[in-house]
Amino acid sequence: MFRTILTYGLIAGVIVGVPLFAMGVFMADNPPGNAVGMAIGYLTMLIAFTAIFAGVKRHRDVALGGAIRFWPALGMGLAIAAIGSLAYVLVWEAVLAINGGDFIAEMSARMLEEQRAAGASASELAAFQAQMAQMQALYANPLARVAITLTEVLPVGLVVALISAALLRNPRFMPLTRR
Numbered sequence: 001m002f003r004t005i006l007t008y009g010l011i012a013g014v015i016v017g018v019p020l021f022a023m024g025v026f027m028a029d030n031p032p033g034n035a036v037g038m039a040i041g042y043l044t045m046l047i048a049f050t051a052i053f054a055g056v057k058r059h060r061d062v063a064l065g066g067a068i069r070f071w072p073a074l075g076m077g078l079a080i081a082a083i084g085s086l087a088y089v090l091v092w093e094a095v096l097a098i099n100g101g102d103f104i105a106e107m108s109a110r111m112l113e114e115q116r117a118a119g120a121s122a123s124e125l126a127a128f129q130a131q132m133a134q135m136q137a138l139y140a141n142p143l144a145r146v147a148i149t150l151t152e153v154l155p156v157g158l159v160v161a162l163i164s165a166a167l168l169r170n171p172r173f174m175p176l177t178r179r
Helices: 002-026 034-048 050-063 070-099 103-117 122-140 142-168
Strands: none
Touching: 002 034, 002 050, 002 070, 034 050, 034 142, 050 070, 050 142, 070 103, 070 142, 103 122, 122 142
16 A cells, blocks of 8 residues: 555656646746636646545555545545645745745735736735735745645645545445456
C-alpha cells in the first residue's frame, strides 16, 4: 500500500508541479489575470488529484480483491493528497527561489493598482496597502509561507479524497473487469 500511495502521490505532484513551475518561471514577467490564473491553478490541482481516485481504486481492485471500506480509502486518499501537496509546496518554493522571492510584493503592487483603477478612495487604498504590507511580512516567514501554500492545494485533495472514498467503498462502483 505504501508503494501505491507514494507512486500516485508523486504522479499528482508531477501533474500539479510542472504547470506551476512553467507558469511561475516562464510567465513571471507577464502573469495571467487573477481569475484566469486561479482557474488554471485549481483546474490543474483537480486534474492532478484524480491520482487519488486512481490509486485508491487500484488498491481496492488489485490488492483487496474489489472491496475497501470508507476510512481506509479516505486515509489512503489523504496520504496521496499530502504527497502531492508537498510536491506543490516544494515546486512553489523553487519558483520563488528562481524568481528572487518577490512574488508577494509584485502581487500586492498589481492588486493595489487594480484597486486604484476601480476608483478606491485614498483611505481605502491606504488600508489596503497596510493589509498588503502585513501580508508581505507574514509571507517572509518560511513556515507561514509553507502553511499559506498548503492551504491553496490541500483542501482540493481533501475534497477529492472524500469523494473517492465515498464512491469506491461501494464494490459495484466501477468494478474491475477482467478480459
